[in-house]
Amino acid sequence: MTGQVDFCTPKPAVFHSLNEEELTILRKNSFEVDFKEGETIFKQGSPLTHIIYLTEGKAKLLLENSNQTILMKIVQESDIIIGPGFNRDYRHYFSVVAIQDTRACFINVDIFKQFIELNTSFALSLIDFIHEDTVSHFDKIKNLTNKHMNGRLADTLLYLSDDIYKSHEFLTSLSRMDLANMSSMTKESVIRTLKNFKEDHIIDCKGNEFKILNKEVLIDISKKG
Amino acid sequence: MTGQVDFCTPKPAVFHSLNEEELTILRKNSFEVDFKEGETIFKQGSPLTHIIYLTEGKAKLLLENSNQTILMKIVQESDIIIGPGFNRDYRHYFSVVAIQDTRACFINVDIFKQFIELNTSFALSLIDFIHEDTVSHFDKIKNLTNKHMNGRLADTLLYLSDDIYKSHEFLTSLSRMDLANMSSMTKESVIRTLKNFKEDHIIDCKGNEFKILNKEVLIDISKKG
DNA sequence: GAAAAGAATTGATATATATCAATGTATTAT
DNA sequence: ATAATACATTGATATATATCAATTCTTTTC
Numbered sequence: 001m002t003g004q005v006d007f008c009t010p011k012p013a014v015f016h017s018l019n020e021e022e023l024t025i026l027r028k029n030s031f032e033v034d035f036k037e038g039e040t041i042f043k044q045g046s047p048l049t050h051i052i053y054l055t056e057g058k059a060k061l062l063l064e065n066s067n068q069t070i071l072m073k074i075v076q077e078s079d080i081i082i083g084p085g086f087n088r089d090y091r092h093y094f095s096v097v098a099i100q101d102t103r104a105c106f107i108n109v110d111i112f113k114q115f116i117e118l119n120t121s122f123a124l125s126l127i128d129f130i131h132e133d134t135v136s137h138f139d140k141i142k143n144l145t146n147k148h149m150n151g152r153l154a155d156t157l158l159y160l161s162d163d164i165y166k167s168h169e170f171l172t173s174l175s176r177m178d179l180a181n182m183s184s185m186t187k188e189s190v191i192r193t194l195k196n197f198k199e200d201h202i203i204d205c206k207g208n209e210f211k212i213l214n215k216e217v218l219i220d221i222s223k224k225g
Numbered sequence: 226m227t228g229q230v231d232f233c234t235p236k237p238a239v240f241h242s243l244n245e246e247e248l249t250i251l252r253k254n255s256f257e258v259d260f261k262e263g264e265t266i267f268k269q270g271s272p273l274t275h276i277i278y279l280t281e282g283k284a285k286l287l288l289e290n291s292n293q294t295i296l297m298k299i300v301q302e303s304d305i306i307i308g309p310g311f312n313r314d315y316r317h318y319f320s321v322v323a324i325q326d327t328r329a330c331f332i333n334v335d336i337f338k339q340f341i342e343l344n345t346s347f348a349l350s351l352i353d354f355i356h357e358d359t360v361s362h363f364d365k366i367k368n369l370t371n372k373h374m375n376g377r378l379a380d381t382l383l384y385l386s387d388d389i390y391k392s393h394e395f396l397t398s399l400s401r402m403d404l405a406n407m408s409s410m411t412k413e414s415v416i417r418t419l420k421n422f423k424e425d426h427i428i429d430c431k432g433n434e435f436k437i438l439n440k441e442v443l444i445d446i447s448k449k450g
Numbered sequence: 451g452a453a454a455a456g457a458a459t460t461g462a463t464a465t466a467t468a469t470c471a472a473t474g475t476a477t478t479a480t
Numbered sequence: 481a482t483a484a485t486a487c488a489t490t491g492a493t494a495t496a497t498a499t500c501a502a503t504t505c506t507t508t509t510c
Contacts, residue, residue, distance in 0.1 A: 063363055067450075068371050084356035084363075087349060093363060116349055123348035124312060124341055130355050131309035137362040138288055138309075138318060144369040145409045146293050148466070176488065184370045186468060191489060207476085207488090373496070401458065411498060416459060432458090432506085 005030055005055055005105045012053070012078050014129050017121040029111040035059075035098040037173060044095040050106040052081040057102025058164065060178065062095045071182040073136070074099070074164045082130070087113060099173050144184055147225035152183040153193045154222040157203065161212050168212040230255055230280055230330045235303050237278070239354050242346040254336040260284075260323040262398060269320040275331040277306040282327025283389065285403065287320045296407040298361070299324070299389045307355070312338060324398050369409055372450035377408040378418045379447040382428065386437050393437040 004027050007015050018026065032055065035041055041052060044064045054075055061081070063070040072094065075081055085091040086109065116123045143152060156179055161168055180187040197203045202218055204211040212218060229252050232240050243251065257280065260266055266277060269289045279300055286306070288295040297319065300306055310316040311334065341348045368377060381404055386393055405412040422428045427443055429436040437443060 063367060065367060065371060068367075070366060070370055072366075084359040086356065087353055088356060093360065113349075116352070117345045120342045120345055120348060123345060123352070124338075127341070127348070127352060127355065128312055130352065130359070131311065131313060134309040134355070134359065134362070135318065137359070137366065140366055141295060141297075141362065141369065142288060142290060142293075144366065145295055146290060187488080188469085188490085189467065195489090412458080413460085413499085414497065420459085 005032060005053070007053070010078050012080055014080055014122070014125050017119060017125050018115065019119075022115060022119065022122075025111065026107065026115075030105050030107045032103055032105050035102045035104060037098055037100050037102075039098050041096040041098060041102070041104050042092050044092050046092050048083060048085045048090045048092050049109060051086070051109060051112045052096065053105040053107060054079050054081070055103045055105050057098060057100050059096045059098045059102055059104075060174075062097060062181075063093075064095055069181045070184065071178055072140070074160075076164065080129075082112075082126070099178075147222075149183070149185050149189055149193055150196075150221050151223075151225035152185065153179070153190060153197075154218050156183045157197075157210070157212065158215075158218060158222060160210070161215075168215065169210070171209050173208065230257060230278070232278070237303050237305055239305055239347070239350050242344060242350050243340065244344075247340060247344065247347075250336065251332065251340075255330050255332045257328055257330050260327045260329060262323055262325050264323050266321040266323060266327070266329055267317050269317050271317050273308060273310045273315045273317050274334060276311070276334060276337045277321065278330040278332060279304050279306070280328045280330050282323060282325050284321050284323045284327055284329075285399075287322060287406075288318075289320055294406045295409070296403055297365070299385075301389065305354075307337075307351070324403075372447075374408070374410050374414055374418055375421075375446050376448075376450035377410065378404070378415060378422075379443050381408045382422075382435070382437065383440075383443060383447060385435070386440075393440065394435070396434050398433065 007018075007023055007026055015023070015026075030053075033041075035057070041059055042048075044062070054077055056077055058074055058076045060074055061072045063072055075096065081096060083093045085093055090109070116126060143155060147155070159182075160172065160174075161170060164170075165172065174182075176187045176190050180190045183190065185193075194203070194205055197218075198205065200217075202212075202214045202221075204213055232243075232248055232251055240248070240251075255278075260282070266284055267273075269287070279302055281302055283299055283301045286297045286300055288297055300321065306321060308318045310318055315334070341351060368380060372380070384407075385397065385399075386395060389395075390397065399407075401412045401415050405415045408415065410418075419428070419430055422443075423430065425442075427437075427439045427446075429438055
């Protein structure tokens with residue numbers, strides 16, 4: 001169905017420290033699975049048996065709760081997903097759901113652990129990788145305590161434009177509810193705030209098509225909170 | 226002034242994987258500094274040159290901001306403090322301030338990095354350690370989005386009672402403002418909420434002396450948000 | 451021991467944001 | 481094509497929580 005993953009084009013930072021021999025082992029111990037938009041790649045609470053490496057598409061990472069869902073970030077091509085259950089309780093601490101057709105490469109956790117045990121610079125780059133996430137968690141915590149709805153939604157729009165769709169104009173499959181879960185607000189508040197941004201000619205949106213019209217002001221709103 | 230740190234009594238989980246030889250190197254490359262209540266052990270933004278290991282006392286870990294301060298957690302005896310600047314930009318991403326007289330052991334980062342490079346099980350336990358923090362960051366993010374003031378303050382009180390002072394009755398040097406920064410609310414709201422808890426005979430407090438009178442109800446409030 | 455400074459408390463008011471309910475608009479299925 | 485389902489929008493109202501200002505209590509300083 002799909003060819004072998006080479007882990008090289010492009011090569012995520014974490015894999016830089018693996019030598020040819022290790023990459024060969026990695027290729028032999030991994031396989032790809034295709035997911036359709038809306039399908040769950042893995043579910044919070046379920047056993048963590050594989051590290052996921054996205055070769056194509058995009059997915060949302062969700063912290064789930066009886067009452068609420070938090071959309072932590074979007075993962076995309078060449079991102080790897082390692083949760084805090086790795087080497088600990090081997091459970092998933094969040095769910096990952098495809099937001100468009102996505103191809104995910106499954107790497108056996110034991111192999112992954114072996115690489116850490118055999119290759120210390122791999123271990124070190126993994127520590128760096130986890131620390132990057134820590135910084136974004138700090139930012140999220142700061143934003144939740146400091147910023148109001150306008151600022152948080154501005155953040156979400158800038159994130160989608162800059163980091164995910166890489167264009168000031170983008171079509172997304174994320175619903176208003178997804179944007180709400182991303183910005184920690186209700187879908188109604190998202191709609192009202194988007195309307196305000198539209199009236200102020202900061203953005204334009206129709207359905208799922210978004211245009212950033214005035215990025216400077218959006219950045220300003222994000223900063224001011 | 227202070228004797229050599231043995232890193233063994235009690236030995237934090239991260240140091241378990243170090244052998245006698247490595248512990249000797251660690252002892253030779255570390256030194257202790259005493260801090261008085263209120264003194265800053267290190268400041269957010271400043272260079273990260275040492276890993277801190279608390280041998281005595283307690284300190285608050287602060288995410289600082291122009292407008293607000295977030296008290297992330299209390300660190301105490303036998304806790305180590307490694308921030309996300311390690312092996313990356315070598316800057317501190319948070320401040321640490323003593324909340325009582327505290328003795329901190331400073332371990333050279335280069336030595337620390339060498340241990341990771343030489344001892345893979347040390348690297349692995351460090352990954353586990355960072356992942357533990359990740360879980361608590363997830364909890365914090367969940368609490369901030371889900372819980373109201375009552376729930377968040379209940380969490381803070383339970384945390385102090387269970388994890389920090391290890392008693393249902395404790396005297397703390399944390400101010401109402403600290404409790405506010407810990408629970409993401411204003412000091413006025415902390416005071417009002419404490420008053421409500423007191424009127425409902427869930428806690429008792431006078432100045433900085435706290436008593437948990439009805440832990441079950443407090444846990445309930447924490448769960449319900 | 452009085453004065454000053456800092457922290458805690460209380461009350462009144464403002465504001466951000468959620469909730470609820472109704473309606474409108476797409477998209478899918480029969 | 482029509483019904484059915486999900487999603488988006490709007491308005492009215494409720495609520496949690498911050499803000500501001502005044503007062504009291506506690507600790508430090510001279």
